[in-house]
Amino acid sequence: MSKAKVATIWLDGCSGCHMSFLDLDERLIELSEKMELVYSPLVDFKEFPQDVDVTLVEGSVSNEGDLHKILQVRERTRILVSLGDCAVTGNVPGMRNAIGVEPLFTRAYSQNVTVHPQRPRGAVPALLETVKPVHQVVPVDVIVAGCPPSASTIYYVVSELLAGRMPELETHTRFGA
């Protein structure tokens, strides 16, 4: 039996969800018998592959780069998992939504800078007008709330999916905690 292709991506988030994923510790070895990690910030692949079975998405959609990535990932993934509050609600990155991009830039790059205040241009992807949770941009199949979701929650989700079942999380996860 061939192994399931699993990927993880990191959009606008703190990488805490990936840390929690690493907290699976020895259970990672158990999972790796059933899955192959084909793309992730934890491994060194440049191109997001075709026909991925499960992708865990950390982070919210904040800039043009995130938007580009998530559209591509959705296209190439069978089951898309929103992992953690940033992906699910916008969370901390989303706090800028109440401020607006322009005032945010002014605050960050002009008012709070004493030496050579300047705006970043070109080199980094432009910010979108508002930060969005993943499911408000593309359809999402599994929602896993938590900041971050615990290692055992992630273990449950991944092993259920690998077993061909949809995890039932309704009353198991919560925002924040």
Add this chain to the structure above:
Amino acid sequence: MPETLTNTEVVTLTINGQEVSARTDETIMEVAEEQGIRIPALCHISGLSDVGACRLCVVEIQGSPRLQPACVTRVSEGMTVTTHNDRLKAHRRTIVEMLFAERNHVCSVCVSNGHCDLQNLAVECGMQEVTLPYLAPSLQVDASHKRFVMDPNRCVMCTRCVRVCDEIEGAHTWDIMGRGVDSRVITDLGKPWGESDTCTSCGKCVQVCPTGALFEKGVSVAEMTKRRQFLPYLKTMREVQK
């Protein structure tokens, strides 16, 4: 409710298919609670008057075309009530979702994370994601009071603070300003809380607040727990006095 309802009688009604008897001065919420049935609610808190505003506790009553809030609807003979079904569940889920979409609730950095009625309701009602557009209003935190902080980003407009301040403390420092989605809780003439002439700093508002909108200074993320023991105590005392 006027106090004219003194002639209470005992009636029989059906809640979720189960026959129960109750007094006519009891609400559906109270009777359900006695039966161990929990109806989700936000604006309702035992010990304060009920306003029927959050609509989470709406229930189906046979023969009534409209859903009725359990917290203010009194029981009557032969009433047949359904407190939980798919339709009510869907409505409750959307109501919680609306609250998350209305203000800037970021649980992970909230002082009440883990001790929050709204957060618990999201779990209870199975609200996993917000599918509605976020309204993302721009709201200023008021930290002018020497002991407490008011963060309107976490406020759900349940008016518990307004009621406890008026009904229990008697200060009526809090009220609501504006209307619709622009309404906000205010102190006195909408000035910073710390400048209030009427606030007694009793802190009751902080303790009844369901979320991290009102909290004590000095607490950090997840450190704010609310102490509500005084409300049932006061309620019992009042009943004894009556």
Add this chain to the structure above:
Amino acid sequence: MRDLLPKTAPPTADKRWRIVDTAMKRNGYAPDGLIETLHAIQETFGYLDEPSMRYVASSLRVPLSKVYGVATFYHHFQLKPQGEHSCVVCLGTACYIKGSSNLLEAVRTRFGIRSGETTPNNKLSLLTARCVGSCSLAPVSVLDGQTLPHLSPEELVEAICALDDTEEAAQ
């Protein structure tokens, strides 16, 4: 009983406070006269400021926060001074489908103010109404109390400019 309680003095020596006092007296200084009293203040002084709200609160023995809550609930009450001239654009259905939003836009372009705002020189305040009840004349605006029927955006701007000195408001 109420009469035995000490009376609060008006915020200023302005004689016009008598009008406000009369309104309160007519309702027996009862708290339910709050809205009537706020009407009296606005009619007399043009808007509701902080001292006047404090005065009403203490005279009628209504909590300050309630006075503020009521004053901000009703769209009719203004908490800021209004311009010398007022232009009310009707946004009722009949007016809307006949293009009243273009009237608003025209005033905004010409005088730089949105609904609820006053020009910096205090000449002109722009307001909107939910229906002034002149639907058969849609779209209408009420300029200093006078209803202007079947308006085009240009006509409205022209009518405003024709009021004395509002021309400067645009500058």
Add this chain to the structure above:
Amino acid sequence: MNLEELESTAAHERELCAGQKCRLRVCTGTGCASAGSDRLTQALRERAKERGMEGEVTVTEVGCLGLCAEGPLVKVDATDTLYQNVAPNLADNVLDSLTGEAAGITICNEKQPFFARQNRVVLENAGHIESDRIESYIARDGYRALLHVLAEMSPADVVAAITQSGLRGRGGAGYPTGLKWSTVAKANGPRKFVVCNGDEGDPGAFMDRSVMEDDPHRVLEGMAIAAYAVGASHGYIYVRAEYPRAIKRLKTAISRAERQGLLGSSIAGTSFSFSIDLRVGAGAFVCGEETALIASVQGNRGTPRPRPPYPAMSGLWGCPTLINNVETLGSIAPIIRCGAPWYAEIGTEKSHGTKVFCLTGAIKNTGLIEVPMGITLREIVFDIGGGIPNGGKFKAVQTGGPSGGCIPEQYLDMPVDYESLREVGSIMGSGGMIVMDETSCMVDVARFFMEFCMSESCGKCIPCRVGTAEMYKLLTRIATGAATMNDLSKLEELCSMVRETSLCGLGQSAPNPVVSTLRYFRDEYLAHVQERVCPAGVCPMTARKGVATHA
């Protein structure tokens, strides 16, 4: 004032009118006033004086003559002619017409369907009486019903008569008036109140304004009869601040009626006492809802509370309170005077009597009309209204304001009554009737009403407070071309949720304009979403192309 005195006042007033050689009635209704009828009155008086016709010509200011589209209107009683579009500079032409030919002024054909098809009950006096003079009202049988009730009928008889007439609440929902009266009459309370709801807030409707301005005594008489029937001794009229003229005229009317002993203590020498206070609203549509109205009359924020208890049991200060709208109370006196069977005859099986509509929008004869229930929409739009101007094509008629819906062409032959309107997804409402042609976009109309509901929501309950804002946001996405099919289904979901869970009528009916336009004009929504095109060319469609928004 007793019946005898009333009759002598009436006779005296009629004599006075008959003694006037030539009476000119100038319409001062909203429409004509804005078209310059005030200046016309002044010009007529001045010119008559200058031409030495002072003794012969009497210029009187009367209420709405109806055809607002052609104002100012002047009725010349001597020649029984109605002139239209009489600008102030045409005063001389009117005076000329008294002695010779009418030149330079247009005669308004009173045989046209606009006038002929109407049946004026509530508006019977509009255009005939001078609203500031109580004698003028008395001369047209005013207060006769009140005195008759006090002398000949028991309160129970009055309730029975109103029940028999089949009158239903004209404020919107159409609750049987007799039933409401009898509930209040039976309720126990230390005091009872009668409240007249004059907080006409529907955008696109001004029926109540017209009644209060043109015939204020009719409202007072209706209230007094209601008070007698239910056992109330005090009443309030709640009028919106946007109607300064109505406020002024009602105030005058109350003091005149008090002076004549038709209001106050021991009316007409009986033991019945009834006084009326005026309360001025301050710009909140939600105060049209009964419990919000009560909160507002008591000086509070106008937020509704859950019902039951209904105001009929526990209203103002916890006392039984009867709340009726202006038009309902305006129908009372004629019902008593002409008899309940007469009124019940008019209209359809379940909707009796007449209804005043405010006909506006893309229609030739805009104005105020009163028609028997059961008339078809087609008759109203094409016969009375004269059809769509400038060769336009009828698209829909909106009734019931922000709580109502848009009715498409296929239902034009439907009778106008409470049940039929509800069946097609609209409501009678207070009587706004806005006709739309192809230049109106139904998505834009739905968005307009949602914006209204959002900013008029009191904010107390979550479904209405947040739901209206969310629906508005989704409609804006659709109108700017930024929406997906997902947004459309989300919108429909919200509609049913907000309708079912909101606390009061405002929230419960806020989705109606969206639901009805989705029902009849779904293709327009689809064009906005799928093709990013506004068929009527109204919506801006400014959204950035290619940005996917899934939810």
